[in-house]
Amino acid sequence: MLSPPSSVAADRPAGPAGESDPDFVAFRDLVIEFGTGEWTVRALDRISLTFARGEFVCIVGPSGCGKTTMMQTLAGFLAPTSGRVEVEGKPVGPPGPDRGVVFQQPALYPWLTVEANAGFGPRMRGIGRAETAETVAHYLKLAGLWEFRARYPYELSGGMQQRLAIVRALANHPRLLLMDEPFGALDALTREKMQEELHGVWRRTGMTILFITHSVEEAVYLGTQVVVMSPRPGRILETIAVPFARQAGDRDIRAIKGSADFVATRERVLSLIWGMAHD
Amino acid sequence: MELPAETPAVTEEPAVPARRTRRRPVGELRRRWVGRAGVVTVLLAWQGSVAVGLIPGDLLPGPIAVAGAFWHILWHGYRDTTLLFDVASTVGRCLAGFLLALLVGVPLGLWMGVNRVAAALFDYLVQFLRPLPPLSYMILLILWFGTGNLSKILLLFLTAFPIVASAAMAGVRGVPRLRTQAAEMLGANRRQIFLQVMLPSAAPMIFTGLKIALAAAFSTVVAAEFVTAHSGLGWMVLSASKYLQNATVLMGVVLLGLIGMALSRGLELLDVRLVHWRRVG
């Protein structure tokens, strides 16, 4: 694994420094079923997936294949029917600030200003005012929302709201960031800008991210790994490593998306998805 | 934490963030003047019809006669009461019953919203009271609690309470799951989720309930004063009608209408201030 710029190391989550833990997150034979008796739906069928700290894992797959279910289990909103989900070798507990979630809708609090929304997590956890203000200011500036700190969420555009939702999750310094199609509702241009910004945050912080998307292109651009899932019941078809994911230097989004490596990887993922459709 | 400075994100937001304006748009101002002109027109037409004998003045006195009755009663009172005392009686009873309903109904409704047992326990009571015309059981309250203020305030409480309680319950039940899930993952405990997410989420619906409850209490207070009272605008109106003092009756009716408007306007102002996100969130 290429090491990120040294200035970033301080921001990395606590843990044995530099030690790579291949099973940082582990889904082990995870089964999730909804309903009971005759009406049982098996949303996830013996999912096994592990990845190391610092990975950017993108999940793609047809609608209804269980992507959201998988993330909700890792977040702690759903309990496994059987199997386990572990972080650092320990089964995940109820939802908590160590696992930040960005939902498909921003789900902000309209009665709070942008700044108060961003600081909601630290405030709930009893972090001091000064420290909260500092963290919030940092991320709001990063997300280009600083001038809007005294406004309310309904005064922001959809893209700005989604950025605020990301800031809100980041303000807790989570070990893991879980994102469920966060850019699904954005136009193509805004979406690419957000992809760049998110990738920048990931590069600088070395955070571990699980990212769900319907866009293969988005997955291949952002991910260090792309997990392809198949539906009914939800299974993992294949995990593809993205060769250029950690290449050093400037990442010009247009140059990358036009590069031969990118196109080859994208085509590989797409052919898997097409193969599924022909079965 | 030491992160490299970042160029501000290029985004689609407007270049100059304008402050939220509280100024009234021009259209709103014009609408107000049109409304006032309408009122003046009706008053003029009314007075005119009485003046030319189109309407018999003893049955429907004109606005000038009504204003005269107001002026007279303002200075000389009506029977043994002063006008101020009658207004205060009516408004005081109404607000007492309403506030009692608020103090009991909001907490109970919130509790019913979060607790199944509480909901099961009180649901029938609330569902039973809500559509029940208060006047149907008023006579019982008078028998039990006398003809004084106590029975009236209880009546108004029973009128407003089921409305407030069911609004608070519906408000809590309607909190989007994503909002509480977001709070959970951000590290809020159950108490914080209730106080900082569910309560504000339910606020718009609670306020709607309060507005309806106040209107209901206000119409019931007048009816209650019709049945048994020695003060209050309802009593004054009924008493004056017995002596065919139609100008006084009309004066009472107009005053009731204006007070009702003022009461709901007050609550509306509070609503706009406290629940500023209502129209959008």
Ligand SMILES: Nc1ncnc2c1ncn2[C@@H]1O[C@H](COP(=O)(O)OP(=O)(O)OP(=O)(O)O)[C@@H](O)[C@H]1O
């Ligand atoms: N609460 C629930 N009750 C019953 N079935 C559910 C529930 N949640 C999900 N499912 C089922 O589980 C399966 C997987 O759902 P999930 O939301 O995880 O899909 P997804 O991959 O996120 O789809 P999309 O891409 O459309 O968001 C679906 O078949 C769905 O019908």
Ligand SMILES: [Mg+2]
């Ligand atoms: Mg989904």
